[in-house]
Amino acid sequence: MKLFILVAVFGLSLAQHDAHLKYGRTAIVHLFEWRWADIAAECERFLGPKGFGGVQISPPSEHIVLDSPFRPWWQRYQPIGYNLCSRSGNEDELKDMITRCNNVGVNIYVDAVINHMCGAGGGEGTHSSCGSWFSASKQDFPTVPYSNLDFNDYKCNTASGEIENYGDKYQVRDCRLVSLLDLALEKDYVRGKVADYMNKLIDMGVAGFRVDATKHMWPGDLEVVYGRLHNLNTNWFSGGSRAFIFQEVIDLGGEAISSSEYFHLGRVTEFKYGAKLGTVFRKWNNEKLCYTKNWGEGWGFMADGNAVVFVDNHDNQRGHGAGGASIVTFWDSRLYKMAVGYMLAHPYGLTRVMSSFRWDRNFVNGKDQNDWMGPPSYGDGSTKPVPIYSDQTCGDGWVCEHRWRQITSGQKEGSRCTGKQIQVGGDGRAHFRISNQDEDPFVAIHAESKL
Numbered sequence: 001m002k003l004f005i006l007v008a009v010f011g012l013s014l015a016q017h018d019a020h021l022k023y024g025r026t027a028i029v030h031l032f033e034w035r036w037a038d039i040a041a042e043c044e045r046f047l048g049p050k051g052f053g054g055v056q057i058s059p060p061s062e063h064i065v066l067d068s069p070f071r072p073w074w075q076r077y078q079p080i081g082y083n084l085c086s087r088s089g090n091e092d093e094l095k096d097m098i099t100r101c102n103n104v105g106v107n108i109y110v111d112a113v114i115n116h117m118c119g120a121g122g123g124e125g126t127h128s129s130c131g132s133w134f135s136a137s138k139q140d141f142p143t144v145p146y147s148n149l150d151f152n153d154y155k156c157n158t159a160s161g162e163i164e165n166y167g168d169k170y171q172v173r174d175c176r177l178v179s180l181l182d183l184a185l186e187k188d189y190v191r192g193k194v195a196d197y198m199n200k201l202i203d204m205g206v207a208g209f210r211v212d213a214t215k216h217m218w219p220g221d222l223e224v225v226y227g228r229l230h231n232l233n234t235n236w237f238s239g240g241s242r243a244f245i246f247q248e249v250i251d252l253g254g255e256a257i258s259s260s261e262y263f264h265l266g267r268v269t270e271f272k273y274g275a276k277l278g279t280v281f282r283k284w285n286n287e288k289l290c291y292t293k294n295w296g297e298g299w300g301f302m303a304d305g306n307a308v309v310f311v312d313n314h315d316n317q318r319g320h321g322a323g324g325a326s327i328v329t330f331w332d333s334r335l336y337k338m339a340v341g342y343m344l345a346h347p348y349g350l351t352r353v354m355s356s357f358r359w360d361r362n363f364v365n366g367k368d369q370n371d372w373m374g375p376p377s378y379g380d381g382s383t384k385p386v387p388i389y390s391d392q393t394c395g396d397g398w399v400c401e402h403r404w405r406q407i408t409s410g411q412k413e414g415s416r417c418t419g420k421q422i423q424v425g426g427d428g429r430a431h432f433r434i435s436n437q438d439e440d441p442f443v444a445i446h447a448e449s450k451l
């Protein structure tokens with residue numbers, strides 16, 4: 001009997017590691033700040049046909065709307081409630097996107113901001129994406145509702161109420177991250193509201209969640225919340241499927257909290273991956289590509305089945321979060337194509353491709369003054385659609401790395417390959433040359449792209 005229970009609990013938690021990708025699909029893409037209407041169209045015209053497994057979307061929950069700086073991208077990481085209207089669109093558009101993407105085999109993963117609400121200095125009024133009233137100063141969020149009883153101030157042990165020392169796991173979890181009002185996830189009431197929010201999305205058809213700021217929440221609290229989640233919608237997923245959970249924990253070593261505290265709950269972001277890959281492709285510290293022949297666990301990364309990996313993310317491509325100077329982004333396009341090509345070809349972790357927007361970088365003493373800039377928008381702050389040109393690239397400041405030819409790789413078109421053509425002998429060997437002068441100095445061979 002005891003053994004049986006052990007197996008059942010183990011099975012349940014492992015289930016949350018499964019991204020439920022449809023057959024033959026292996027990578028997901030973060031369409032950072034895209035509108036729901038554009039994601040729906042992208043699933044049908046590109047992601048479905050090209051074999052992408054899923055999309056990580058920006059937080060769909062109601063968020064603060066800021067004037068200064070004007071509409072920063074990070075306002076979406078300051079929820080004021082769980083209504084589903086955001087800078088990307090309203091609830092109907094969200095639902096339509098989930099349905100249309102699921103119908104072409106592309107899963108949707110929601111960025112869930114459940115550690116906190118808006119910043120303590122967020123004021124009072126209806127400056128929010130659905131127009132709901134809230135008061136940051138009174139800690140009053142009537143649309144949920146949360147009141148001042150639902151926050152962690154009574155537990156936090158620092159004088160400022162902020163996280164002051166990442167060496168102390170109590171402050172990291174019970175105090176405010178950059179002044180963001182910290183939810184008391186130990187309370188059954190708060191757990192219930194968070195689970196209701198996530199369940200509404202599951203019922204609409206999402207396949208799982210990126211859990212924002214996981215390091216700042218206790219594993220025991222999360223276990224209860226995840227345990228209350230519904231099974232996935234059987235219109236698209238087989239009966240009994242559990243939501244895929246991948247948790248944002250930045251663990252480069254040397255802090256009180258480590259990624260491994262969350263492995264039993266779902267996958268975890270492996271931030272060492274992009275940081276190390278950057279040093280290899282930049283040839284820093286005498287790194288060489290040939291040293292990566294044991295790339296993955298051999299480099300001290302977490303176990304394959306626990307990891308979500310990426311070259312860069314929406315934070316560290318603009319100096320937020322962690323990863324350091326080595327991170328390669330679309331700004332270094334030639335290196336970036338090589339690094340992403342390498343990641344996609346390598347069998348380690350669940351791979352996530354970043355899809356960004358451009359902004360006007362302005363470095364003063366090494367710090368980008370414009371790292372706050374939001375997506376391409378009109379004067380009133382509303383986000384612009386993503387125009388697609390006939391050569392398949394995107395316009396209006398949308399970078400669309402996921403559409404770069406080298407990242408989708410060569411295609412088979414009729415009787416020819418659009419990429420490099422390579423002869424593979426019956427013995428499985430091939431002879432080919434890669435010059436370091438090539439514009440794209442790498443080759444990835446896909447077993448099913450043959451003539």
Ligand code: QV4
Binds near residue numbers: 113
């Ligand atoms: C500022 C000061 C505070 C001060 C406060 C006073 O920094 O010390 O107390 O004013 O009002 C924005 C501003 C930030 C501001 C804060 C509150 O940038 O300067 O505080 O708002 O007004 C994103 C951005 C943050 C942004 C936040 C909320 O990166 O800059 O803060 O959204 O809008 C750690 C965590 C990790 C986190 C990473 C960035 O362990 O979990 O930092 N990553 C995730 C997301 C990230 C997001 C958050 C967490 C928060 O990926 O995008 O932060 O949801 O490593």
Ligand code: CA
Binds near residue numbers: 173174175183
């Ligand atoms: Ca917390």
